[in-house]
Amino acid sequence: MHTWHWQTWNDLPYLTCSLLEPWQHGWFTQKFAPKTPFELTAELYPQAIAYRAKQVHGDKVLAPAEMPSPLHADNLPDGDGVISQDAHQAVWVCTADCTPVLIGDVQTGQVAAVHAGWRGTAKKIVPGAIERLLQHGSQLANLRVAMGPAIAGEVYQVDTDVAVQTAATIAPETPEMALDEAIAHLQALPHSPVLPDPQVGKVRLNVRQVNALQLEQLGLAPEQIAISPHCTYQDPDNFFSHRRAPLRKAQWAGIVSRGLSVVD
Known part of the structure; x- marks a missing residue:
């Protein structure tokens, strides 16, 4: 069982996950605002160079080059x-209710x-x-994936068509x-990420669970995946x-690459 730990820096709280212990990493709380990843990297990981993108709710993944x-x-x-390409590269994303995923x-x-x-x-x-x-030399068995604080499925109300669009990635027949x-089919799945809602045309959606099932x-084996118990909506x-x-x-999440042991 992977554990999540509160850490502090200058009396400011942030989270780490035991699954990612080999790396300097953290999911930083709103109390770090308005610091940017460039400032956080300089203060917390001064040997590293910070990289982030302008997030647009798409699927593009960039490398520093x-x-x-x-x-x-x-x-x-x-x-x-x-993604990183070399040692001492700090990669960052910002989220409020979306899922901040760190991979090592x-x-x-x-x-x-x-x-x-x-x-x-x-x-x-x-x-x-x-x-x-994988294109840069990784093997699936060596990956560790941790999903940080995000809105929990039990409080995330969405339209039914949003739930189907999202969960169709794990049930392509829907x-x-x-x-x-389609909703009834998804709700019947083991460990379903689609939960009932009393309002017509609405359901509750566990986005982190969809990602876990995709993985x-x-x-990936379940022991390679960790999901934070923290809900952004319920922890003001x-x-x-x-x-x-x-x-x-939004709050920031970041992880710093280590020296490469296999790939130059």
Whole structure:
């Protein structure tokens, strides 16, 4: 069982996960605002260079070589995931209710950070990030994937068509069904990510569970995956939530690549 730990830096709280112990990493709370990844990297991981993209709820995953240099807030490329290519590269994503996914390869030291809301999840952005890691020398068995604080399924109300678009990635037969039939089919799945809602035309959607099932279908074992128990919507002390308060604010998650042990 993977454990999640509260850490502090200058009395500010952030989360780490035991699954990613080999890497410097963290899911940072709203109390770190308004610090940027560039500032956080300089203060927490001064030996590393920070990389982030301008998130657009898509499925593009970028590597540092595909980004402007030097990178700064005014020249960010569009993308919702970043992978490392060398040691001491800090990759970051920001989220409020979407899922911040951090990935590490225990053999190569490579890492990735992915922003996975329902739209990115419907486009299978996390498997896409893993495919990029595999192209850079990773093996599935060496990957560790941790999903940080996000809105929990029991409080995330969505339209039924949104649930079908998202969960169709784990049940590809559903788009051919009528909407009500598709929802019933998804709710009957083991460990279903689609939960009932009392309002007609609505259901509750567990986006992190959709991502976990995508990863299992990709070939990752359950012990390679960790899901944070923390809900951004239900924890106003620590996390911004667009569902709770529609503000243009978010918290950051980042991970720093290690020296490569296999791939140069």
